[in-house]
Amino acid sequence: MKAKYIVLAVLIVTSLGFIKYPIDGYEATGIARLYQLRKFQLDSVKYTRIPAGAYKKLTDIKLSLANRKDDSIQDLLISDRDFERKLKRIIPSGSYSISVMDMSNPDNLKYAAHRENVGYQPGSVGKIAVLLAVFDQLQRLCPDSWEDRVGYLKNIKVTSRYWGTGDHHTIPVYDIEEDRLTKRKVVASDKFSLYEWLDHMVSVSNNGAASIMYREAMLMAAFGQDYFFLDAEKAENYFKETxxxxLTNLANTVVNEPLRKLGIEENEWKLGGMFTRPAGKYVGRKGGSIGTPKGLMKFLVQLEQGNVIDTESSLEMKRLLYLTDRRIRYAKSPRLDSAAVYFKSGSYYKCDRAKNPDCGSYAGNVFNYMNSVIIVEHPNGLKYIVCLMSNVLNKNSAGAHMYLASKIDDIIDEANVSKKPIIKEEEYKSDKDESDN
Structure with missing residues (x-):
């Protein structure tokens, strides 16, 4: 078995070298949708789905707090009174919680927060914990070789089976030979690389992809080095026979233990279970999920330090969060069009139609969680992190999130506010295919 592992590792390293990412990252990752976007760019094809800030090159993406790597997270999350006063002036009354870190000058960080310890159901923001779990397990399996980890992400392909079904989110399936893009739901026979499933999970927030990658993290933990030679039949037998x-305890440990290692407490961020119902066939939930602006900020700051697992993993997770697809909610603010954004949004709502028959999507009257976590990098050097969570009943808060994005950007870029058009809160217009929970 050891000999097989060495041969496979050599083949992968030979074919890959060191990984880079975004639109020019198809060759390194094998993520097919990047091939199409890069082709558009090289062929000068007009493509209006993504703004100027989505075209960063691989070498442009860096960790913003690498020079603060040795600082503890407790020492960095100290409120700046003046910054916090300005922030609180623009926060709406009611169920909003937020944390903001201005990283424009890494040697003079500014942190501000409002109700940052209040817990919310994180929705799809919780998928970042699955992303972390996968990279954590790969580091355990290949502690001495980043190239091996990258090779497995690109070359190991797994099928969806029932784990990825039952989700309404579509995924982009690009046929390179036919030059054809199809958007459709995940089906049981779908087979993609680990990299592509991660991209489906993060970029278009597919719940099925999240359950599939959650499953793979569990299998890595259960099988160790034998994971690299695992087939679908053996994997399914493991779930049937355990x-x-x-299985529920393992699932809970795999996604939550890496968060605890980062000093993120259970009441600050916890993932309760899988993202699709069919995945619950063998794996149960262990309590509910919760997230707080402070817990999420702890993760993102340490990501920028290079302290989430290691420097290479931190940078690669940041690349996977780099948004090269349509922008929604907070990230849709026109103030951010020229900025690079690393973004995850999530929502979770419930309607009691006995009380209101017209209760609509993302406007729940029982609960109505909407969350945005984002790293913003402007061309002029302004860089900051925002973790925004809300639970405003009877209203789609996407417009409020987008408006707050503009106001927060103005606070951080206050020297240039007079040169910008006035921003007013307006009715949010969803894209026809916008759906992210």
Whole structure:
């Protein structure tokens, strides 16, 4: 078995070298949708789905706080009174919580927060914990070789099976030979690389992809080095033959233990279970999910330091969060069009139509969570992190999030506010295919 592992590792390293990413990252990652976007760019094809800030090159993406790597997270999250006063002036009354870190000058960080310890159901923001779990397990399996980890992400392909079904989110399936893009739901026979499933999970927030990658993180933990030679039949037999309690405990440990290692407490961020119902066939939930602006900020600041697992993993996770697809909610603010954004949004709502028959999507009257976490990098050097969570009933808060994005950007870029058009809160217009929970 050891000999097989060495041969496979050599083949992968030979074919890959060191990984880079975004639109010019198809060759390194094998993510097919990047091939199409890069082709548009090289052929000068007009493509209006993404703004100017989405065209960063691989070498442009860096960790903003690498020079603060040795500082503890507790020492960095100290409120700046003046900054916090300005922030609180623009926060709407009611169920909003937020944390903001201005990283424009890494040697003079400014942190501000409002109700940052209040817990919310994180929705799809919780998929970042799955992303972390996968990279954590790969580091355990290949502690001495980043190239091996990258090789496995690109070359190991797994099928969806029932784990990825039952989700309404579509995924982009690009046929390179036919030059044809199809958007459709995940089906049981779908087979993609680990990299592509991660991209489906993060870029278009596919719940099925999240359950599939959650499954793969569990299998890495359960099989160790044998994971690299695992097939679908052996994997399914493992789930059939292992007790439900054992699988549930493993699932909980795989996604939550890496958060605890970062000093993120259970009441600050916790993932309760899988993202699709069919995945619950063998794996149960262990409590609910919760997130707070402070817990999420702890993760993103340490990501920028290069302290989430290691420097290479931190940078690669940041690349995967780099948004090269349509922008929604907070990220849709016109103030951010020229900025690079690393973004994840999530929502979770419930309607009691006995109380209101017209209760609509993302406007729940029982609960109505909407969350945005984002790293913003402007061409002029302004860089900051925002973790915004809300639970405003009977209203789609996407417009409020987008408006707050503009106002926060103005606070951080106050020297240039007079040169910008006035921003007013307006009715949010969703894209026809916009759906992210």
């Amino acid at each position: 007790s439900r309690d054992s």
